[in-house]
Amino acid sequence: MxxxxxxxxxxxxxxxxxGLLRRExxxxxxxxxxxxxxxxxxxxxxxxxxxxxxxxxxxxxxxxxxxxxxxxxxxxxxxxxxxxxxxxxxxxxIQLVFQDPYASLDPRQSVGAIIAEPLHLHHLERGNEQARIANLLDLVGLSQSVRDQYPHELSGGQRQRVGIARALALExxxxxxxxxxxxxxxxxxxxxxxxxxxxxxxxxxxxxxxxxxxxxxxxxxxxxxxxxxxxxxxxxxxxxxxxxxxxxxxxxxxxxxxxxxxxxxxxxxxxxxxxxxxxxxxxxxxxxxxxxxxxxxxxxxxxxxxxxxxxxxxxxxxxxxx
Amino acid sequence: MNEVQPQTSATIRTRSTFWRRFTRHRMAVLGAVILTLLAAACFGATLVAPYPRDQQDLLLGPVAPSAEHWLGTDELGRDYLTEILYAGQVSMLLAISVALIATSIGVLIGAVAGYRGGWIDDLFMRVTDLFLVVPAIALLALALQGLGHSPLAIIIVLSLIGWTYIARVVRGQVLSLREREFIDAARVIGATDRQVLVRHVLPNLGGVIAVNVALAVAGTIIIESTLSFLGFGIQPPESSWGNMLSQASGLIGTPKVYLLYFPGLFILVTVLAVNFVGDGLRDALDPRSTASSASSRGYS
The missing domain is CATH 3.40.50.300 (P-loop containing nucleotide triphosphate hydrolases)
Incomplete structure (x- = not known):
């Protein structure tokens, strides 16, 4: 154990x-x-x-x-x-990183919002959400400037790093x-x-x-x-x-x-x-x-x-x- | 780790990019300006209108457009422009209320049906079918016979009939959105059904909703005219663009036929403007429409 x-x-x-009756x-x-x-x-x-x-x-x-x-x-x-x-x-x-980094990021959310979402869902903002996002971007090797960008503006590798940062947000x-x-x-x-x-x-x-x-x-x-x-x-x-x-x-x-x-x-x-x-x-x-x-x-x-x-x-x- | 520069909050930037994307759409901006002016003129009619409401001038009678009466007067010598502005209050209020209420009902029902699936979906969609198969005009006439012809009654009845189309569209969209991987991703980070709907499904429906509201505003103005024409809409002495139109329809073939054109023109301009604004909103709500060349920016 x-x-x-x-x-x-x-x-x-x-x-x-x-069939018609959807029999198993x-x-x-x-x-x-x-x-x-x-x-x-x-x-x-x-x-x-x-x-x-x-x-x-x-x-x-x-x-x-x-x-x-x-x-x-x-x-x-x-x-x-x-x-x-x-x-x-x-x-x-226990977190999951998906295969397709484009499909697994909401096209309507900016990178900052994507990474912040797990923090919001679990009430982990602790007042320094911005610092936490900056920290996570840093951790996965993304520059701070991507924070306001949307998934379609990023390369495949950057998108996957965003997916990894989202998974890491919950430690x-x-x-x-x-x-x-x-x-x-x-x-x-x-x-x-x-x-x-x-x-x-x-x-x-x-x-x-x-x-x-x-x-x-x-x-x-x-x-x-x-x-x-x-x-x-x-x-x-x-x-x-x-x-x-x-x-x-x-x-x-x-x-x-x-x-x-x-x-x-x-x-x-x-x-x-x-x-x-x-x-x-x-x-x-x-x-x-x-x-x-x-x-x-x-x-x-x-x-x-x-x-x-x-x-x-x-x-x-x-x-x-x- | 490195320096943490204070950033403007993401929501503020989102709002400003939204505005930038909207203003790029020239016709949408024009539509918005026209709508604002029209609404200001109608709802500020007490200040703007050239004559007091319902002021009759029986000695004058009906006259053609002139410097004193820009759009002429009706049989009772009332200024037609004044009348149109006051009627616009009713028409606009009605159209906007119906569009918002019907869209809200439709989005709610469609989203829940599509997201939940199973028997809820079956039930909701059969009810929707039921509304769709009953001829709307007959239902409207019947309902308004019972409820009376007040603007409130018309708003309620038109809303209760108008939600079916958007419900079907939204259900279809949600069915496909539900299978997208970012919905799974949201579940993995711990979002509940409600949070998934509010945070991911609804924002991705923004464009569809905006377009539908615009269509519904236009559609409502036209249905209200039809109803008035058939005698089930807003009844005189209360006036709307629709019933002005139907009252003036008797003038076809007479020299005073211009009294038919003016309310028609106001309806046409409003409907067009609303549609342009709807288009602009749809594009502005979609981050991908920016298409800025940023594919390699910000890699460290």
Whole structure:
């Protein structure tokens, strides 16, 4: 119970309705029993392809999405059972930075108003609101002159910094970063990533870093969890994941990352996955990856669970050897 | 961290940029000036009007426009300009009240329906449909038969009928706004439903609301004329531009037909001016319409 954030068996199902009467004909399990822990001052990367449920996990943590079952503990308190005043108070401690920094800023508010809003909502002005805004702009590396500007007048990187400043205004302990740089130009990404690292060290923040970009995740994460169709298939510290992946899916994913050196790039062995993602409406029993896996056997029809061996957790009957 | 320079508060700047954006719209400024002058003349009629109200000059009778009577006189020798200014009080008050009340009702119902969704949405929208399918003129005639023809009764009835259009528009806007990510962002920082509506949904409806108020002012003046023409509107001796118009309509084909043009002209000018002001407000309320080249300013 020592972890700052602990997620236990998180499940989110979406009902699927068809026909004139909108009868429920089944459900999609966007998140299917995810468990995570996160310590203060650490970064957990959550990677997976589009639609694997990684963003849904992030949204469940801040209660933008109500989980179907499972629990989220922040310092031992169950967030999923909170409502009203308690939830508002807990929201101060866990914040979210959105993927699209333009869509997530109200076009009618100036930067100053955007950053001040969380202070107003939680009555934290304490009479020196202007100083606090100045301080936050400074913290995220924006000049004071942007305060009176509107989101459409800013560059992508500046907008994302505004989004980060808004999240920081409440002095949270955990920040869920939902693909925080994937909407930005590559040249801008590094600046924002460095800022995030700097803020983590200065403020002892814990990050859940959600991304589909393996190289970005490697750069920022202490530990990485790989998701496939709503489940975590592998979880280990970042270095070991990249040097010796155990799950075939992780291995295939890593083999697809291009290498900047053309000579190595040419000789690189790529694993090309056959077939498509199975329909999430009709998931195969057992290992969800087996329909595309080159190692699959009859055993795979019975679900492998995530087994932790010396800090390297993998859900596979035929893991790669180290 | 660094020096904290005292800044002008954000709201003050917002107001001044609002003003700058509005004044860039020349027709809107012209409309605003015309409306202000018209309103001042009508409501200050006791000071401005060339003759006392209802002063008859039976010996004079109806005369054409002249230096003494700019817009001529009616059958009873009353100065027509004076009459139009006093009638304008009723018409303007009526139009503005109806526009504001109907828009408020419509925005409230549309916003709640769109934001809440589910059965509330279904209920509100079926009620709106009900109002839309009943012929408005028939309903108006019936209601005014019961309530009498006082300006207050007309304001109430027109407001109760006029909110449906804006309710539908606002609902549609809110449905799309609701899915925008900045609404989620507001929830994450702890805003309640009401705070989300007031702080983020309503401000983003500003343009739609401004345009609708303008349309409703224009529409009300015209509906009131129609009602007067049919005999359900403001009744003499109380006068409005609408009933002056309908009274003068009997003069078509006579040399005194100009008595029809003058109230019509006042209606036309007011309606146009209001529409220009509405356009200007819509643009002024949208920060993006500034489009200043500031994409890279202020990066440190």
């Amino acid at each position: 020592s972890a700052l954030l602990e997620v236990r068996d998180l499940v989110k199902e979406y009902p699927v309705r068809r 004909i089944g459900s999609v399990k966007a998140v299917n029993g995810v468990s995570l822990t996160l310590e203060r001052g650490r970064t957990l990367g959550l990677v997976g392809e589009t639609g694997c449920g990684k963003s849904t996990v992030g949204r469940c943590l801040v209660r933008l999405v109500e989980p179907t079952s499972g629990a989220v503990y922040l310092d031992g308190e169950n967030l999923t059972e909170m409502s009203g005043r308690d939830l508002r108070a807990a929201r101060r401690r 949270p302990e955990v920040i869920v970063l939902d693909e925080p740089v994937s909407a930005l130009d590559v040249s801008i990404q590094a600046g924002v990533l460095n800022l995030l690292e700097e803020l983590q060290q200065r403020l002892d923040l814990a990050y859940l870093f959600i991304s589909h970009d393996l190289s970005v995740v490697r750069h920022v994460s202490h530990e990485v969890a790989v998701m496939y169709l709503g489940r975590i298939v592998e979880r280990v510290d970042a270095d070991r994941l990249y040097s010796s992946p155990k799950h075939p899916y992780t291995k295939a994913m890593l083999s697809a990352v291009p290498v900047p050196d053309p000579r190595i790039e040419r000789s690189r062995q790529r694993i090309v996955l056959e077939g498509d993602l199975p329909s999430p409406l009709d998931l195969p029993g057992g290992c969800a990856f087996r329909s595309r896996c080159w190692k699959q056997t009859d055993r795979c029809a019975i679900g492998p669970s995530l087994i932790d061996e010396q800090g390297h957790a993998v859900a596979c009957h035929h893991p790669e050897l180290e």
